[in-house]
Amino acid sequence: MVSLELNKIPEELYQCLVKNAELHQRSLNSEILDCLAIQMFESNIKNRSNQVSIRNLLSAEELKALLSTEDDR
Structure with missing residues (x-):
């Protein structure tokens, strides 16, 4: 998995x-x-x-894998 660092996030966005x-x-x-x-x-x-609906773009398993992170496993 790739790591990404975010910098200079506006405070309002961070709090949201x-x-x-x-x-x-x-x-x-x-x-x-x-x-x-x-x-x-x-x-x-x-x-x-x-x-095209989102369901047709990815299978349920692909969507779940994409949205899951190591924190969730």
Whole structure:
């Protein structure tokens, strides 16, 4: 798995991520990965000319693997 370091995150964004992580009962790392994954899926869907649902882009197992982190295992 690849590691990524984020720098200079605006305080408001950081606090929002922390609150959402607490709300979803997961680590900050897991929350950030989930937000990124959702954004990428939405972007892929918007960029496709035909209407494809997220379920058709990835199987349930692939989506679960993508959204899970070492913190969750």
